[in-house]
Amino acid sequence: MALLVLLTGCDVGQTFDGFGWPQGGISPESKRMYDLWIASCIAALAVGVFVWGLIFWCVVRYRKRGNALPVQTRYNMPMEFLYTIAPILIVSVLFYYTAIVQTDVDKLSKNPDVTVEVVAFKWNWQFNYRDGQGTEARTTASTLGTSEVIPVLVLPTNRSIRFEETSRDVIHSFWVPELLFKRDVMPGKIRNVFEVSSLDAEGAYVGRCAELCGSYHAFMNFELRVVSPEKYDQFLAAKQSGKSTQDALSAIGEQPYATTTRPFDTRRTQGNFNPDDVPARTGS
Ligand SMILES: [Cu+2]
Numbered sequence: 001m002a003l004l005v006l007l008t009g010c011d012v013g014q015t016f017d018g019f020g021w022p023q024g025g026i027s028p029e030s031k032r033m034y035d036l037w038i039a040s041c042i043a044a045l046a047v048g049v050f051v052w053g054l055i056f057w058c059v060v061r062y063r064k065r066g067n068a069l070p071v072q073t074r075y076n077m078p079m080e081f082l083y084t085i086a087p088i089l090i091v092s093v094l095f096y097y098t099a100i101v102q103t104d105v106d107k108l109s110k111n112p113d114v115t116v117e118v119v120a121f122k123w124n125w126q127f128n129y130r131d132g133q134g135t136e137a138r139t140t141a142s143t144l145g146t147s148e149v150i151p152v153l154v155l156p157t158n159r160s161i162r163f164e165e166t167s168r169d170v171i172h173s174f175w176v177p178e179l180l181f182k183r184d185v186m187p188g189k190i191r192n193v194f195e196v197s198s199l200d201a202e203g204a205y206v207g208r209c210a211e212l213c214g215s216y217h218a219f220m221n222f223e224l225r226v227v228s229p230e231k232y233d234q235f236l237a238a239k240q241s242g243k244s245t246q247d248a249l250s251a252i253g254e255q256p257y258a259t260t261t262r263p264f265d266t267r268r269t270q271g272n273f274n275p276d277d278v279p280a281r282t283g284s
Contacts, residue, residue, distance in 0.1 A: 013038045022177060026205070026226070027196040029105045030180035036101045040094060047090065105181070108195055113159035114232075120165070120172035120185040120209065123216040127153045129236060133162065135191070141239035147266060150258035151222045152245060153207070156232035157199050165192040173211035176224050182210045199226045206260035216266060223258035225249070 013023065013034065019041040025031050062070060073079070115137065117128035124145035130137040145151030155161055165174055167187040175182035183192050209220035227235065231252040238248035246256035 012042065016041075022180060024178060025180045026178045026199055026201045026203075027181075028198060028200070029196055030178070032101050032104060033180055036097055039097065043090070043094065106194065108162070108193060109160060109197075112162035112195055114155065115162045115164065116153070116155070118163055118165045118174050118185060119168065120174070120213075120220070121168035122170065122214050123209075123220045125151045125153075125207075125220065125222045127151060127222075129239070130164070133164070141236055143239075143245045145222060147219075148263055149246070150261055150263055152225050152249065152258055153222060154225045154227060154232060154235050154245075154249070154254075155199060156229040157202055157226055158229055159199075159232075160195060160197050161199065162193065162195045166190075170213050171211050172209045172213050172220065174207070175210035176205050176207040178205045178224075184211060202226045202228065204255070204259045216264075219264045219266065221258075221261040221264075223260050225254060227252065227254060 013019070013021070017023075018034070019038060021034055021037045023034070025034055112133075115130040115133055117130050117137075117139065119126040119128065124147075126145070127143045128139040129141040131140050132138070143151050143153065163174065163183075165183060165185040167185045169187055171187065172185040173182050174185050179196065181194070183194050186192055203226055205224040205226070207222040207224050209217055211217075213220070231254070234252045235248050235254075238251045239245065243251065249256045
């Protein structure tokens with residue numbers, strides 16, 4: 001099994017299209033989860049091949065040859081011992097590696113380089129750059145999404161990032177597919193926190209709400225824009241000097257608006273948004 005874990009990773013995964021797991025993770029945590037998935041698939045396949053082999057061997061070896069009753073194997077202690085112990089061993093090994101990876105992915109550091117507060121509300125996002133951790137910290141710069149403008153969350157490569165999530169109304173879920181990770185955003189006192197130890201590839205990545213939160217749930221898109229640490233510092237300074245997110249993005253040579261998704265037309269009108277206001281219809 002340890003050998004399997006060593007053998008896994010990109011090559012086997014790529015050959016088999018990730019065994020259905022999304023590829024292209026951009027954080028070390030996403031790679032660890034991906035490797036665990038690949039290793040589990042290989043372990044499952046190995047067990048599968050062994051079982052299929054036994055089935056076919058039995059079918060051929062013990063097919064009916066006459067009317068004599070074949071040897072009946074019951075109370076075969078070694079065999080019963082084997083098929084009790086083997087599954088326990090397999091489950092233990094899978095559990096062990098799952099616990100290791102899970103603990104690793106959930107790990108929080110004392111002093112992350114960047115702390116960003118993710119505020120979800122029906123139906124958009126606000127991203128607050130914080131000067132510390134927890135509710136006591138201050139917001140030093142902020143980006144708010146609107147129906148017309150997709151919020152762009154700008155973050156640096158090569159720095160550890162702490163996400164602190166809170167919701168203004170119902171449960172949402174913060175999801176960037178390339179992090180291979182999502183976490184519910186809860187209203188009230190619960191502050192869900194997770195960290196990535198770094199983001200390893202610059203670029204623009206679409207983000208979504210992954211919890212059905214109401215009529216316009218599908219409209220809750222945002223964009224994660226990963227830039228170099230230098231550009232990130234310049235962006236933050238520009239924001240703090242009073243520039244809008246779009247102007248600050250332009251100032252660091254980035255596309256000012258989201259490139260991976262676009263605002264949806266809500267087609268909200270007085271009539272369809274508040275049915276109680278619809279004038280009485282004539283006829284049936
Ligand atoms: Cu939502």
